[in-house]
Amino acid sequence: MTQIELRGIEKFFGAVQVIHNLNLAIADNEFIVLLGQSGCGKTTTLRAVAGLETIDKGDILIDGKPVQHLKAADRDIAMVFQSFSLYPHMTVFENVAFPLRATRMSSGEVDKSVREVARVLRITDLLDKRPSALSGGDMQRVAIGRALVRRPKAMLMDEPIGALDAKLREEMRAEIKRLHVKQGSTTIYVTHDQIEAMSLADRIVIMHEGFIQQVGTPDEVYSHPANLFVAQFVGSPVMNIAEARVADQAGAASVTVGEAPAGFEFPHQLLSKLNGHSSGGLTLGIRPEGVLVRHDAAPGYMPVEASIIEPLGSFDIVDLKVGSTMLRARTKAGYVSGPGERVHVRIDPEQAHFFDTASGKSLGVRL
Ligand SMILES: Nc1ncnc2c1ncn2[C@@H]1O[C@H](COP(=O)(O)OP(=O)(O)OP(=O)(O)O)[C@@H](O)[C@H]1O
Numbered sequence: 001m002t003q004i005e006l007r008g009i010e011k012f013f014g015a016v017q018v019i020h021n022l023n024l025a026i027a028d029n030e031f032i033v034l035l036g037q038s039g040c041g042k043t044t045t046l047r048a049v050a051g052l053e054t055i056d057k058g059d060i061l062i063d064g065k066p067v068q069h070l071k072a073a074d075r076d077i078a079m080v081f082q083s084f085s086l087y088p089h090m091t092v093f094e095n096v097a098f099p100l101r102a103t104r105m106s107s108g109e110v111d112k113s114v115r116e117v118a119r120v121l122r123i124t125d126l127l128d129k130r131p132s133a134l135s136g137g138d139m140q141r142v143a144i145g146r147a148l149v150r151r152p153k154a155m156l157m158d159e160p161i162g163a164l165d166a167k168l169r170e171e172m173r174a175e176i177k178r179l180h181v182k183q184g185s186t187t188i189y190v191t192h193d194q195i196e197a198m199s200l201a202d203r204i205v206i207m208h209e210g211f212i213q214q215v216g217t218p219d220e221v222y223s224h225p226a227n228l229f230v231a232q233f234v235g236s237p238v239m240n241i242a243e244a245r246v247a248d249q250a251g252a253a254s255v256t257v258g259e260a261p262a263g264f265e266f267p268h269q270l271l272s273k274l275n276g277h278s279s280g281g282l283t284l285g286i287r288p289e290g291v292l293v294r295h296d297a298a299p300g301y302m303p304v305e306a307s308i309i310e311p312l313g314s315f316d317i318v319d320l321k322v323g324s325t326m327l328r329a330r331t332k333a334g335y336v337s338g339p340g341e342r343v344h345v346r347i348d349p350e351q352a353h354f355f356d357t358a359s360g361k362s363l364g365v366r367l
Contacts, residue, residue, distance in 0.1 A: 001028045001063065002062065002153040002154050002186040003026060003027060003061075003063055004026040004061070004154060004186060005026070005059075005061040005064075006048075006059075008022070008023060008057060008058035008059070009021070009022040009048065009055050009058035009059075010022075010057035011041075011048065011053070011055050011210075018041050019041050019045060019048075019210045020211050021058075022211075023212075024205060027186075028186055029186055030186055030202050031180050031187045031189065031200060031202045031203075032187065032189065032203055032204075032205060033188075033190075033191060033196070033197040033200055033204045033205065034188065034190045034191075034207060035201075035205065035206050036192065036206060036207035037208070037233075038192060040208050040210065041207055041209075042158075042190040042207055043190055045190075045207075046158055046188055048060065048068075049154075049156060050072055050156050051072030051073075054068075055068055062077075062153060075153075076152055076153045076154075077154045078099075078148065078150070078154075079157070079158070080140075080143050080155070080158070081158050082158060083163070086131040087131070088130065088132060090131075091129060091130055092118075092127050092129050092131070092142050093114055093128065095131065095146055096118065096127075096146050097110050097114045097149070098146060099146060099149055100149060100150060114127070114149060117148050117149045120179065120183065121141045121142075121148075121175075121179070122141070123138065126138055126142070137168045140172060141172075144160070144179070148179075148183065152185070153186070154185060154186040154187065154188070155186070155187045156187075156188050156189075157176075157187065157188070157189045159192075160172075160176070160189070161173065161176070162191070169196075173196055177200055180200075189201070194233070194234055197218070198222070199218075201217075203216060204217075204218060204221050206221060206229075208229050213230050214227070214230045221234050222234055224362070225239075225362060226361070227360045227361050228241065228283065228285070228355050231355070231362075235287055237330075239286065240286045240327050240328055241355075242257040242327070243257070243258055243284075244257050244282050245282065246263075246266070246271065246274060246282065247263065248268070248271055249263065252265045252267065252268050253265075253266040253268055253269075253271050254266070255270070257347075258324050259325070260322045260324075260325060264302065264346060264347045265346075266352070266367065267349055267367055269367065270349070270367060274363065277363055281358055282355075282356070282357060283354070283356070283357045283360075284353070284354060284355075285352070285354070286327070286347050286353070288329055288330035289330045289351070290350075290352065291320070291327050291345060292345065292348055293318065293336065293343050293344070293345055295343060295344070296344065297344055301344035302322065302344065302345055302346065304321060304342070304344070304345050305321055305340060305342055305343075306318050306320055306338075306341045307340075308339060309336055309339060315331065316330070316331050316334065317330055317331075318331050320343070320345050327345065349367045352367065353366075
């Protein structure tokens with residue numbers, strides 16, 4: 001049972017504040033991913049929990065007890081980094097056993113613990129080898145094994161698979177997930193890769209310039225982004241964003257994007273839901289799958305011309321010029337045959353997001 005709580009954490013490097021009033025409660029067994037661009041403060045936060053970095057303000061609690069004054073070694077937390085840092089002159093067995101050698105464990109118990117971890121990580125066949133004989137993925141398995149073997153209260157992982165090639169990263173991602181399901185330990189995992197974050201996390205913490213932008217399940221941050229930063233950071237290809245105006249038109253709401261000549265038809269209830277936000281300062285967000293495209297004319301669809309088409313295997317991303325605004329749509333592969341083709345486009349009201357342009361905050365309006 002390990003709960004971790006960060007309360008009002010602030011961190012400065014010299015005069016520069018890199019963490020701002022960070023609050024986060026992590027439940028027992030939870031897999032939390034800190035996600036954000038390089039320099040947003042993920043690693044500093046992780047190192048503060050580990051005790052490798054001091055904090056200037058706030059409390060770090062492990063199972064309710066403040067630990068910010070404890071040394072790293074006294075926090076009972078294991079950390080796995082991107083660089084594998086195995087001891088080259090030791091076998092895999094000795095590398096994994098290393099953290100146990102300093103304890104009073106008998107050699108029989110050490111042997112049992114190492115073999116159990118090796119079995120879980122599927123590295124039993126490698127126990128007699130030296131690190132130089134291992135692939136990158138196997139080296140990282142060994143590094144994880146060394147972190148796990150003493151059954152720490154929590155696991156902290158800093159881009160642990162960032163140095164591997166794409167295929168191996170995918171394999172290791174699945175492996176880390178399997179391991180978490182099997183072993184279940186409170187985990188904080190740092191990455192800038194949103195796919196990694198989405199696939200591993202129970203909850204994702206999205207950070208930007210030292211501030212938490214949103215904490216939520218992968219579905220929450222994807223389907224209900226709290227602000228424009230999260231909306232555009234999560235999801236690939238990125239969400240379309242455009243300045244929008246909403247007007248009452250013959251019993252329906254008409255949503256005009258950018259300088260478009262005409263508006264898209266939305267249910268009338270949008271007007272009351274926007275509650276005064278219908279004129280200036282409104283930004284519409286729509287993911288490419290919410291931009292609906294068809295060949296023939298239909299009510300609510302606007303004729304437009306396709307420009308660039310990006311084939312991505314099972315689907316295409318098609319750029320459509322709506323007035324001066326470019327909307328990217330996701331279509332079936334080959335649905336639009338080429339640039340210049342005339343098609344009809346509509347925005348799916350149920351998939352539209354609305355943000356306050358000045359603050360960037362979501363208005364929480366969904367149809
Ligand atoms: N020891 C240090 N001294 C001074 N500034 C630092 C130090 N460590 C980090 N920083 C600065 O603090 C900010 C946050 O860095 P941090 O490493 O936490 O970000 P990150 O999101 O983990 O990025 P990355 O993915 O590149 O590691 C950055 O602006 C970084 O330059």
